[in-house]
Structure formats: C-alpha cells, structure tokens
Amino acid sequence: MKLVIGIVRPEKANDVLEALYRAEVRGVTLSRVQGHGGELDRVETYRGTTVKIGLADKVRFEIAVSDPFVDPTIAALCEGARTGQVGDGKIFVLPLERAVRIRTGETDHGAVTPVGV
C-alpha cells in the first residue's frame, strides 16, 4: 500500500484525471499548491514595481493505492502531465501505514480499493 503524490502543471490536471480514470484509479485528492522546481522565474511588472515570481502554480494529486496499482498510477501521472518542458512536476511514492474508509470502517486494502472492484 503506497501513497503516490504527483505535483503537476495546473493546465495538465484534466489530462492526468483522464489518464487515471483510464488506469482505473478512482480515489483521488487534489489541491492547488505553489512551488519551485528549477524552472525559470517569470518577470511581472505592475506600474513601477517589477517582480520575479519564484513560485509557480501547481496541482498536487494524492492517491492512496494498493501495491498492484502503484505502477499504473505512476504511468498515468507521467502520461497525463508530461509536456517535455522544464516544470512538468514530480512524483513521490511513500509507504502507507494505515488507511481507513470512514463510512464503513474498512481498513487498509479494503479502504483504498474502490467499491465494486
């Protein structure tokens, strides 16, 4: 059981969702975040004030999956998020100690497997 975290471009979030859906990964949490990952700063000017914007908007996917789904999830994130330009994002895979589905109290494998699978 792993927690897969994917940091991707906001404009690619829909493509990632689509790829995850095709990979039959159904449980997803997503949040808007800001970060810096080596891409060039962009310069903005507001009247006399010129600033370098060091943080870029990103979308963070958090996906808890059972072991057989780890690789398909990573593949889907890569497929959906990749443009080839600097700033496409990162994927982190973390071990997951426990998972509980609140509605039923199911734990671990049962909790991260969609109902009906």
Place this chain on the structure above:
Amino acid sequence: MDVLTIAQSAPKVDTGDTAWMLAATAFVLLMTPALGLFYAGLVRAKNSLNTFMMCVSAIAIAGVTWALVGYSLAFDGTGDLIGGLNYAGLHDVTFVPRDGTTIPHLVFMAFQATFCIITVALISGAVVERMRFGAWMIFAAVWSVVVYAVMAHWAFGGGWLIEGGTLDFAGGVPVEMGSGFSALAAALVVGARKDYGRQALLPHNAIYVVIGAGLLWFGWFGFNGGSGFSTGNGSVLAFTNTLLTPACSLLTWFALDLLRGRQVTAVGAATAIIVGCVLITPAGGFVSPGWAMALGFAGALPCYAVIMLRPRTRVDETLDVLAAHGIAGFTGILFIGFFAQENWNAVSDGLLYGNAAQLGDQALAALAAPVYAFVMTFVLLKLIGLLIPLRATEYEEALGMDTVQHGEEAYPTGEGAILVSPEAGIEEAVPLAQPN
C-alpha cells in the same frame, strides 16, 4: 457670399441636442470597458486580463485610425461604396454643425468614433484565449478602416444602402452584422483553442459577466438614443425601445432556459440583455414600442438557437459574437422591413403597413453586410497571418495569455514574488510583501 450671409445660412447648433450628444458619446465609450468586463468574466482566469486588454486596445487603435482616415472614408461625401478623404486627419471637422444635424461636427465625429471602437472590440470575443496581442492590434487597425469605415459609409454616411432606402437606426449593418460575421471569419482563420471540445472551458467570474452586461445596457441608451443626433422623436423612441426590447428578450431567455434545463441562468440572462439591445439597435427609431417588445420576445429565439448549436460544432467562435450580434443584428434589420410604421418614425412604412419595397431594401442590407464582413475579415486575417503568427504556441496557450502576453496576472497572490527594482541604494533583491 460675404461672411454675414454664410453665418445666416449656416445651420444652427442646438444646445439641447448638443448636450445630449456629448453625454451619449461618453455613454457609448463606457460600453467598451463594459464589454471588456463581460468578456473577461466569460474566459478562464489566466486569460482574463488579455481579454480585457483586447477591448482596451480597440479604444487606442480605432480611436486613432478613425481620426486619421476612418471618419473621412465613412462620412465624407456620397460615393456609393466609400467616402472621400476631405476629413482625413479631422480636416474641416469643426464647431460648424454636421450637415443634416444640429450638433457640432466635432461631436458627431466623436460619437461615431465610439461606434467604431466598440465594433472592433466586439470581434475580439471570437479569438480570445489564443490570439497574439500584436497580431490582434494590427488586425484591429486595418479592420477598422477597410471593413468598419466602409460599412458605416454604406449604412450611415451616404453610401448605396442608405441612399437606396435601407433603414438602419443605430448600426445593425456596420456594428452588429459587421462584428458578428467578421467574428465567424476570425474564429475560422485563427482556429480553435487547443482545449476546445476536449475540456470544459468555463467562465471564471459570472459576476463580471452580469456587471458588464448591465453597464453595456446603460451605455446602449446612448448608443441607440443618440443615433437620432438630437433629442427629437426618433431619439426618444429609440431610447425607450432600448428599455423594452431587452426586458422582453430576458423573459424569452428565462423561458427557454427553464424549458431546456429547468433553471434560469445568470450568464444566460447577461447574454439575453446583449441580444435584446442588439435586436433593437437597427430598429430603435423605426418601430412602435409594441413592436419593439414583440421583437424582443421573438428575436431572441434564433439567437438562442445559434448559441445552443455553435458549441456542438468545431467552430470555436469563443464568446458567441455571431449569435449575439450577427444573428440579432440580421433579425433586427429584417424586422424593420415588416413592422416599421411611418406614423411613428416619419420616414417609411414596412410590409405590414403596405410598403413591401422596404422589406426589399432591408433584405439587401441583410445579405450584403454579412458577405462583405465575412469575406473581408477572412482575407485580411489570412494576409496578416502570412506576415506574422496569429496565435500563441500551445505551450503559451497552456500558461495563459496574461503572463505570456502582458507579464501580469489578474489575481496575483504575491507569494514568492521577489522585488527586482527596489529603491535606489538597495542592490540585492528582497522578498516583496503581499501587494495588499
């Protein structure tokens, strides 16, 4: 003639008419930033400033081209197809009343300038979220002269349509059909947004949309109410009809929304206001208040239909300028041919009141205007496209036009912003506090 006889024979400026036309000019200028708000609300946040700027740039571009040549080509002389160049650079445009009006020629010119500006701004709705700002400004400059000024001459300035008897009170031909059918051509040449038909592309701020529509309606009282160039009966009729027709098209829109989705929508209501104002633009001073209301109720139907059908096609005419302006202007122009009443407008009757010829004159305009606007815009953009790229790259489109084209964001957070031009004496960049 000595000076005295010239002074006596010259038409007199009417102070009341002039006062209203000064105000009406300001009303109509407000419509362009209002349109910017309306359009900006309808696009995604990352493109909202660029969308607003396309409208603002119309003021800069068309305001200048109009003074230099546009006004002269539209309003100098009675050539069939195009005016002369006597008024180029506003030569001879002075305090002396414009022929046929009781307002100073300068005011008449300024009022007409605001029409050219809003018309150029309208077309931007077809190409937002992907057209490059530089290419847009070049297009706007040329279009304002070779399309708008020519069509304004046909309908207002002594060209073949107005001389042939076509009635167009406030711009069904040059403004509404001119922008609407040009928008269709522009959308075809520039091409669809990369995400069109693949992702849901939703309005980022519906409140901007309804505020923009409200301000547009306000400005339209100057647009239609000023197009009689006086405070006379035609202006009063057009002014009142500008209240009635959009109210009726709103009701139609509510009903259609209810039938289709069981809910009345706010973005739909904003669209209905625009459609109503456009419907009454050509007909304002020519039809009775009763027929103006009928126009609002019935005229909204074809516009609603096109707005429903267009997104089902491959044509990414993004903000539906064709439906809201082209189709509504077309409907309004034809409506005059049926329902104009001489005892209301003192000019001509329509088919229903025994003058079938009027319908023929209106049909001629309803055919010629779309063809000219579409073909000229199509060719013009193809030519500009040979010289410079019309649209941003896919990568730039993904980032959003605000940061790519303008180096600004509509909603900057200030987080992670580093000041690079601080007060004199501080060399190294320091983190910037939150802007507000």
